[in-house]
Amino acid sequence: MAEIQLKSLAHSYSKNPAGPEDYAIRQMSHVWHKGGAYALLGPSGCGKSTMLNIISGLLAPSEGDVLFDNVRVNELSPKDRNIAQVFQFPVIYDSMTVYDNLAFPLRNAGQPKAKIKVKVEEIAAILELEPVLHKKAKGLTADEKQKVSMGRGLVRDDVSAILFDEPLTVIDPQLKWKLRRKLKQIHEQFNITMVYVTHDQLEASTFADKIAVMYGGQIVQFGTPRELFESPNHTFVGYFIGSPGMNLVEVSREDGGVRFDDTFVPLSETLCDHIERVGSSNLKLGIRPEFIQVTDHASDDTHECAVRDVEDLGTYKIVTLMLGDRVIKARVSEDQDTEAATLHVAFPRQWLKLYIDEYLVEEQAE
Amino acid sequence: MNKIADNRAWWLVLPVFILVAFSALIPLMTVVNYSVQDIFGPGSAYFVGTEWFEEVLGSDRLQDSLGRQFLFSGAVLAIQIPLGIGIALMMPTTGKRASLCLILLAIPLLIPWNVVGTIWQIFGRGDIGLFGWGLNQLGMDYNYTSSTVDAWLTVLLMDVWHWTPLVALLCYSGLRAIPEAFYQAAEIDRASNWAIFRYIQLPRLKSVLVIAVLLRFMDSFMIYTEPFVLTGGGPGSSTTFLSQTLTTMAIGQFDIGRAAAFSLIYFLIVLLVSWLFFTAITHLDRQK
Amino acid sequence: MKMNKRKGFGITFYIVLLMLPIYWLLNMSFKTNQEILGTLTFWPQTFTLDNYITIFTDPSWYSGYINSMIYVSINVVITLLVALPAAYAFSRYKFVGDKHLFFWLLSNRMAPPAVFLLPFFQLYSSIGLFDTHVAVALAHCLFNVPLAVWILEGFISGVPKEYDEMAYIDGYSFPKFFVKIFIPMIRSGIGVAAFFAFMFSWVELLLARTLTSVDAQPIGAIMTRTMGASGIDWGVLAAAGVLTILPGLLVVWFVRNHIATGFALGRV
Numbered sequence: 041m042a043e044i045q046l047k048s049l050a051h052s053y054s055k056n057p058a059g060p061e062d063y064a065i066r067q068m069s070h071v072w073h074k075g076g077a078y079a080l081l082g083p084s085g086c087g088k089s090t091m092l093n094i095i096s097g098l099l100a101p102s103e104g105d106v107l108f109d110n111v112r113v114n115e116l117s118p119k120d121r122n123i124a125q126v127f128q129f130p131v132i133y134d135s136m137t138v139y140d141n142l143a144f145p146l147r148n149a150g151q152p153k154a155k156i157k158v159k160v161e162e163i164a165a166i167l168e169l170e171p172v173l174h175k176k177a178k179g180l181t182a183d184e185k186q187k188v189s190m191g192r193g194l195v196r197d198d199v200s201a202i203l204f205d206e207p208l209t210v211i212d213p214q215l216k217w218k219l220r221r222k223l224k225q226i227h228e229q230f231n232i233t234m235v236y237v238t239h240d241q242l243e244a245s246t247f248a249d250k251i252a253v254m255y256g257g258q259i260v261q262f263g264t265p266r267e268l269f270e271s272p273n274h275t276f277v278g279y280f281i282g283s284p285g286m287n288l289v290e291v292s293r294e295d296g297g298v299r300f301d302d303t304f305v306p307l308s309e310t311l312c313d314h315i316e317r318v319g320s321s322n323l324k325l326g327i328r329p330e331f332i333q334v335t336d337h338a339s340d341d342t343h344e345c346a347v348r349d350v351e352d353l354g355t356y357k358i359v360t361l362m363l364g365d366r367v368i369k370a371r372v373s374e375d376q377d378t379e380a381a382t383l384h385v386a387f388p389r390q391w392l393k394l395y396i397d398e399y400l401v402e403e404q405a406e
Numbered sequence: 407m408n409k410i411a412d413n414r415a416w417w418l419v420l421p422v423f424i425l426v427a428f429s430a431l432i433p434l435m436t437v438v439n440y441s442v443q444d445i446f447g448p449g450s451a452y453f454v455g456t457e458w459f460e461e462v463l464g465s466d467r468l469q470d471s472l473g474r475q476f477l478f479s480g481a482v483l484a485i486q487i488p489l490g491i492g493i494a495l496m497m498p499t500t501g502k503r504a505s506l507c508l509i510l511l512a513i514p515l516l517i518p519w520n521v522v523g524t525i526w527q528i529f530g531r532g533d534i535g536l537f538g539w540g541l542n543q544l545g546m547d548y549n550y551t552s553s554t555v556d557a558w559l560t561v562l563l564m565d566v567w568h569w570t571p572l573v574a575l576l577c578y579s580g581l582r583a584i585p586e587a588f589y590q591a592a593e594i595d596r597a598s599n600w601a602i603f604r605y606i607q608l609p610r611l612k613s614v615l616v617i618a619v620l621l622r623f624m625d626s627f628m629i630y631t632e633p634f635v636l637t638g639g640g641p642g643s644s645t646t647f648l649s650q651t652l653t654t655m656a657i658g659q660f661d662i663g664r665a666a667a668f669s670l671i672y673f674l675i676v677l678l679v680s681w682l683f684f685t686a687i688t689h690l691d692r693q694k
Numbered sequence: 695m696k697m698n699k700r701k702g703f704g705i706t707f708y709i710v711l712l713m714l715p716i717y718w719l720l721n722m723s724f725k726t727n728q729e730i731l732g733t734l735t736f737w738p739q740t741f742t743l744d745n746y747i748t749i750f751t752d753p754s755w756y757s758g759y760i761n762s763m764i765y766v767s768i769n770v771v772i773t774l775l776v777a778l779p780a781a782y783a784f785s786r787y788k789f790v791g792d793k794h795l796f797f798w799l800l801s802n803r804m805a806p807p808a809v810f811l812l813p814f815f816q817l818y819s820s821i822g823l824f825d826t827h828v829a830v831a832l833a834h835c836l837f838n839v840p841l842a843v844w845i846l847e848g849f850i851s852g853v854p855k856e857y858d859e860m861a862y863i864d865g866y867s868f869p870k871f872f873v874k875i876f877i878p879m880i881r882s883g884i885g886v887a888a889f890f891a892f893m894f895s896w897v898e899l900l901l902a903r904t905l906t907s908v909d910a911q912p913i914g915a916i917m918t919r920t921m922g923a924s925g926i927d928w929g930v931l932a933a934a935g936v937l938t939i940l941p942g943l944l945v946v947w948f949v950r951n952h953i954a955t956g957f958a959l960g961r962v
Contacts, residue, residue, distance in 0.1 A: 098590050119596040131591035135609035144605070145595040192595060415787035418779035419795065422839055425776055429836045430802050433813030440812075496705040508953045509946050510709050513716065516942025518897045520914040521935045528722065529715045534928065536718050539734050567715065579957035614957075628806040631899050631914075649808040653900070656812045669809040676804045 042108040042200040042233065044072040044095060049104035051090055057102075064090040066257040067103065072201070072235060077227045079248035080237045083280070087257040088237045089128075092203050095235070096125045108200055124193035125203040129210060130185035134178040138169055141177050142191045149196075163195045166222060182210045187219070194226055201233035208243065220247055241281050253277050269328070275398045278326050284358060284369045286326045288395070298323060298394075301364040303343060305387075311394055314401050324395040331391035332370040334359065335384050336377060342384035350378045361385065440666035458667035468668060470643070471651045472675075475627060478562070478647060482626040483619060485566050490573025490618065491611070495603070497578055508578070511571040523635025526564040530636075550637060554644040561633045561645050565626065573618045580614035581607060620680055627676055648672055716939070723932035730928045745933035758913035759937065761827065762896065765910065768831035769895045770888055773838045777887065781846035782872070786855065799840040807901050810836065815904055829905045830912070834895040841894070842887040849883025885949045886956035892945050913938055 051065040060066055065087045072078055072095075082088050093099035094106060097118040105112050113121050124145070133141050142160040164170050167187045172180060177188060186207065193202050204223075208216045224247060227234055236247050244251050245265035252262045253276070261273035272278035278286030291298035293315055297306040305325065307315075315323065338344060345361035345368065352374070359378055361368045363385070370385060372378065394401045444454045462468050493511075498504045514522070530550050532538040541548040550560040584607065592602045630649035633639065639646035652672060656665035722730055723745050724738040749755040783789070784796055814833055815824070823829040857879065861871040877884065899914040906912065917934050949956070 096594060098593065118593045122596075123594070125590075125594045127587055127591065129587065131587045133605050133609075136605065144597070144601075148596040148598065148601055189591075192591075409786060409788045411788040413789045415783040415789040415792075418783035419789075421776040422780040422799065422843060423795070425772070425832075425835055426799060426802055426839055429814075429832055430805070430810075433810050433817055436813040436816065437809065493705065493708055496701040496708070498702070498705070504954070505950050507705065507709065509943075509950055510713065512946045512953065513939065513943065514712065516893055516896065516939070516946065517935075518899060518914050518938050520899045520917065521938050522897075524917070524931060524935050525715045525719050528928070528932070529718050534722070534730055534734065536714065536734075567712065571712070575953065575957045579954055582954050624804050628808070630808060649806055649900075652806070652808045653811060656808075657904070662812065665812065669806075673805055673809050676806060677801055680804050 043074045043110075044201060044233065044235075045107040045110070046070045046091075046095075047105040047107060049091075049094065049101050049106070051087075051094060051099070051101045051103070063257050065094070065101075068258050069104075070252065070259055070262070072233060075231045075233055077224070077247060077249050078233075078235045079244035079251045080235055080254060081239065081241060081244040081251050081280075082254035083239055086254045088239075088254055089205055091254070092125065092205050092235065092237055095201070096123050096203055097121045098125075122196075122198065122200050123203065124196050124199045124201070126190045126193045126205065126207045128206040130182065130189040132177045132180070132185050132188050134176070136177055137174050138164070138177050138180070138184075138188055139173050141188050142169075142195050145192055145196055159195050159197070163191045166194075166226060167191050167219075183212060183215055186210055190219075190223075197230055197232070199232060201235060204234065204236045206238055207236075208238075216243075223247060241283075253280065255280075271393065271400065271402075272326070273400050275324060275326065275395050278328070278393070282328060282330075284329055284371075286328050286393075287332070287368050288324050288326045289366055289368075291323050291325050292321070293323060298325065300325070300366065303363070305392070307394065311401060315394075315396065318396050320397050322397050324398070326393045326395060327387050327391050329358065329369045329371040331388060332368070333386040333388060334370050334372050334376065334378075335386070336380055338384045339386075342386045345383055345385055347378065347381060347383055359383070437666045437669050440662050441670055444663050454663070458663045459671070462664055462667045462671060467651060468671070471646055471648050474644075474646070475648045478565075478629070479623055479626045481562055482565055482569070483622055485562075486570045486573050486622055487615065487618060489566070490570050491577050491615075493570065493574040494577035494581055495607070497574070499582070508575070511574060514568050514571055515575075517568075519631035520635050522564065522568050523632040526560065526567075526632075527636050530560050552641055554641055557637045557641055557645050561636060564632060564636060565629070568632065569622060569625070573622065576614040576618045577611055580611045584610050616684070620683060623683060624676060624680060627679070719932050719935050722928060723936045725929060725932075727927065727929050742929075745929040746937075748930050749933055749937065755916060755934070758911060758916035761906070761910050762902075762912045762914075763941065765827040765830040765834070765902070765912070766892060766895045768827055769834045769838060770891045772831060772835055773842045773891045774884065774888060776835075777839055777842035777846055778877075778884075779872075781843045781850055782876075784843065784847045785850040786858070796843075799843055801840075803837050803840040803844075805836065807837070807898070811900065811904050814901065818905055824905065825907045825909050825911075827910045830902045830910060831895075833901045833905055834898060838891045838894055841890055845887045845890060846880070846883055849880045849886075853879055882952040882956045885952045889945060889949045889952075889956075893942075896942065 047069050048067055049065060049069065050063055050067040052063045054062050057063055080088050080091065090099065094101045097106075097113070097116060097120075100114065106114055108121060118125070133144060136144070139160060142163060143156050146156045146159060161170075161173075164173050167190065169184065169187055169191060172184060177185070180188065190204075190207055193199075193204075196202075208219060211219060220243065223234070223236075226232075236244070238244050238247075248265075250262060250264055251268055252259045253268065253274075254260070255274065255276040261268060261277045263273075268277055268281045272281060272286060275286075275288055278288065289300050291300045291305070294304065296312060297304055298315075299305070335342065343363055345363045347359060348362055348367075349360040351358040351360075354374070356374055357372050357376070357378060359370045359372055361370060361383060368385070441458055442453060442455060444457075497507050497511075517525070529535040530538045530548075532542050532549060538548055538550070547553075548556050550556045588606050588610075589602070592606055597605070628649055629647055630653065633645045633647065634650055637645045639650050652665060652668050655661050655668060721737060724741050724743070725735070726740055726742050726744070729735060729739055784792060810833075818824045818829040818833075823832075853876070857875065858871070861875050866875065899912065902912040903915040906915070913934065917931060946953075
């Protein structure tokens with residue numbers, strides 16, 4: 041087990057990167073603490089897999105350092121870093137039996153036979169691979185193959201960390217849930233540092249204690265699932281986390297607040313000062329659909345909206361509203377009446393977030 | 407893949423069938439016909455039954471060259487298969503250097519077999535050939551036209567030079583078909599180079615190795631032109647292999663009945679050994 | 695990194711050894727016979743093109759190359775034309791006797807050419823094809839067609855059957871589908887099959903020599919002429935040898951991009 045630290049790390053696949061767009065990972069620093077269960081969440085092509093391969097040592101970063109327990113390991117091979125990685129698509133050694141597959145990493149490390157046997161059987165039991173343990177790996181189903189792939193990472197209890205690169209892509213939905221639970225269970229049992237790459241927020245939040253959201257080659261936010269939900273650090277996090285994502289509205293600066301169309305939103309003094317200081321015209325207001333209050337009668341702080349669409353999703357409804365020309369989505373409970381042609385919405389101040397140049401500005405004063 | 411049952415597919419196979427029947431069945435029938443007759447001239451042939459077969463099978467000539475042939479083919483396989491695998495493992499995997507390697511490696515395969523013989527005939531000579539001259543300079547008494555051992559080794563070396571690239575190219579393309587993910591997984595699993603070879607590369611080379619072993623066995627078992635040009639089968643008959651024995655019998659001595667019987671026995675041996683190889687390898691695979 | 699260096703050294707060493715005999719032939723082809731038989735020299739001291747001039751100015755020499763090329767080309771064309779549909783049939787359909795037929799075809803690849811020497815001679819003489827290019831081309835089909843069928847079958851089986859079905863749904867007739875869609879898809883397979891057909895036909899001499907006398911004599915047979923009364927004309931022999939390597943080089947150049955993947959014959 042180790043603490044994994046990335047220091048001013050950047051990576052480009054081209055030899056002479058011309059600009060930031062040539063970088064798969066833009067300069068960033070980050071620390072994965074010892075024994076944590078982390079998820080690395082982001083859309084495809086955001087640099088997740090690149091970062092994983094840099095941590096494991098399959099890829100050498102073009103800039104910056106990778107530190108394991110404060111020791112620089114840039115030049116070390118995966119073997120010397122003693123790290124395990126599970127890939128998106130199952131890689132099995134098909135000439136061997138399932139048992140031999142699981143024993144392979146341990147045998148390569150020269151561990152005693154008896155210990156190997158105990159460890160392999162333990163992992164096989166957890167992953168429910170016992171019935172096929174002595175079968176050739178070649179004839180397995182895709183699910184079983186991926187379990188074998190994962191098992192090869194999990195048998196090693198002395199590893200610095202186990203990295204998972206979207207390991208459940210090829211698995212059936214039902215089994216997915218079960219395997220994720222198993223991983224969590226294994227984590228609790230052995231307390232190994234685990235980094236789990238995925239593009240699925242549900243997968244990330246059920247597995248991880250803390251989630252790193254990656255976008256455009258950088259980690260834009262690192263926090264608990266709740267933090268990501270309640271105060272997204274970056275407009276991308278707001279948009280990517282949650283279903284539907286955060287409502288984001290471009291606004292313009294005005295004395296004492298911001299304005300979009302005919303709507304004026306007053307802001308605290310600190311925020312206004314901040315906007316003044318930065319001087320950027322890229323201002324956005326964001327609010328989660330869950331936090332919008334919808335009523336059928338107007339009051340002082342409400343705005344009138346035309347109802348465009350109602351999606352009934354069983355336990356709740358998603359209402360698509362038109363606030364002037366802007367499309368806003370709100371989530372309401374199933375028993376709320378949404379039959380009317382117009383509804384009135386209110387934006388509670390504490391859930392209204394201001395973003396300057398896509399990054400959140402906190403109201404420290406409050 | 408699920409195949410569709412449709413006898414109309416015969417129409418697609420018909421041209422091949424006619425062509426191969428014309429160039430294989432008719433001649434083969436002729437051979438069978440000869441092998442059971444004693445022919446003195448047109449119109450005067452006598453049915454002799456299995457007499458030729460008994461005679462050929464009992465003759466030293468067949469047994470000797472058969473023994474030499476097996477020794478030669480065995481040596482060819484024992485050297486060329488491991489060497490070919492080794493070369494394939496050393497070859498660069500990408501870029502210009504890789505294509506250059508491939509092209510250079512393929513050259514010996516595309517040289518007419520008599521020219522291969524000629525190249526080594528020259529190369530091995532003590533007076534005008536670099537190889538023979540070099541060995542003599544090193545103080546070795548090397549002469550492939552007078553020493554049986556030297557002749558044998560030269561023929562073997564020539565075949566290794568000529569055909570190892572085929573094994574290497576087959577293995578190389580087999581290696582290229584292994585996805586990068588396997589190497590990554592092996593690196594993560596802390597596999598040594600040997601373990602990577604033994605558990606990842608070798609199992610995945612199996613199908614190309616079956617092809618390589620079969621091709622190399624068949625072609626080395628039928629070798630004729632190269633040793634014929636290089637040594638003429640000598641000194642004595644030390645490098646006379648089956649095809650040369652047969653050719654001398656059929657064309658040189660016009661001993662048609664005996665040659666025909668010899669041919670059939672020869673053909674059956676190749677078929678039998680190839681079949682044995684094939685079933686042994688595929689059986690081994692299923693057993694595991 | 696250290697490993698790669700060792701590998702690079704190993705492969706370079708092997709290729710140098712591989713090229714040495716060929717270099718020696720090339721070296722000799724630019725020498726005069728006096729120099730060849732005089733002292734051993736590592737490169738031509740008196741560089742001469744006379745050996746090549748001899749070959750290019752004497753029709754009895756260069757016609758050998760032309761003859762070889764003609765029968766090899768005929769052979770490659772026939773081989774591909776008959777092997778393609780057959781390979782398709784073996785890969786896609788079940789029909790009466792398919793397995794036996796396939797094995798019987800392959801068994802012909804195992805037939806020693808020496809076995810067929812005499813019967814071929816008689817067969818082609820009796821139908822008046824002796825000493826023609828077609829005779830040699832047909833004879834070489836004996837081992838090339840089975841190999842080509844086998845190679846192409848491997849590549850065709852690698853193409854999902856859905857493509858065929860899709861083409862029928864789109865209203866293609868079978869011949870149109872085969873030529874327009876299917877053949878381009880197995881390009882590298884066809885390249886490799888053609889490469890093997892060329893290779894085994896170009897290098898074979900035993901049958902080619904037996905089935906010809908004057909008009910279609912291959913270069914390999916003509917090369918034996920260098921043995922004259924005054925001994926062997928080494929220079930010309932070497933030059934002739936060098937010239938037989940060139941067509942092969944040309945062919946490798948054309949298929950170089952298919953070698954790496956195609957040599958596994960679609961069976962990995």
